[in-house]
Amino acid sequence: MVSAIADGLLTATVRWQASKVRAGHYDGERLDASAVQASLEAFAANWLKVISSRTSIALNRMAIGHAGSARATCGGIVLANGRFAIGERLKPLLEAARDAGLLAFEDAEQAFRTFFGLVGRDVQMRLLLGDRLRLTEIEIARDAARATQQFLTLYEQGKAPAAAGRMKFNHRKET
């Protein structure tokens, strides 16, 4: 689709869409493992629901379509107000969990990217390429819970990310 709307309107639209992805409410001072898990699961389910919506697919397709053209600002707007804004929304939770001794990581951005990948897997790419992938509420909740569990396994306190990754690699070799 050709887009000739003003950047301000496009920005507001992307922000509006991204605002539907929330990290949930948590008490940073009294954070426990179950609260972290619940918040991460809620975030993951929220994000999966948004990215699988037809409006989000259309928005991302438009941004990708313009990425290589003169109107490349469209992609920048979606990146800044979508992906990066969502990252900034979740990082405080990750950092609060680290401060509470529940998670261990050096770089919150890296931890977030890992979580993002575990949640999204190939879902968004397939949807953008036209795969008629239907995600029900139950499937979304199940995927969110699984991704959160995998993330906590990787980053839980006392298990360095590198060690966790090596363990996973060894596991794959064995199988």
Place this chain on the structure above:
Amino acid sequence: MTKATLTGVRARVARPCSRPAPHAGSWTGAGPAAITGCARRTSSLTGDWAREGVHTSAWVSKRPMRPIGRSIDASSWLQPTRSAILPCGAAKLRSEGSTRCSTREQRARGPQRSPFDRTATERPFEEPLSACSLGAPALGLRRTYGTVRRKDGKQTGTCGATADTEAGGGPSRRQEEVLDAVLDLLAEGRGALTMSAVAQRASCSKETLYKWFRRSRTGY
């Protein structure tokens, strides 16, 4: 609509307002809804405006304003031609109970609620009442959907919630409707996504879109 009625409106407007503060939802509810049917509903439209004028004339008269952009003057509201009356997108609205200009199909569907047709508590814009939201036509002022500019050229109160977006707050309910309209147009993918298409879908003017969603100074 006869000239006598118009004169009557002005006479009522000129009378000092003895009632308490205007009911905030009156314009929001009556105005655009009345616009829809105004081609053949001038009497009720004038009645709405007249009531607004009676309540608010004193307030408005202290603040001379000259709106810009797409506008309608008082006389055009009284002409029996739709094209001279309807602002951008307003033709899509259907007023509640506007049976006189309804088609048979619309009558069968029953009265529809305009997106502007709100009560005072649902008023989407947090701005205090300004000339653009009061009895402007009855007062000889011009009506726009987004911007009101004073005679000295300075921009003053708007009918929108620009202050919200400028202050970094979230969009107002009406702005959310506009953003949802953009997303719907995107998802439908039928044609080019243009400001005109968005304005038409969201039943507002392009001027309002530019006003509400101008790019932030901080940039993205």
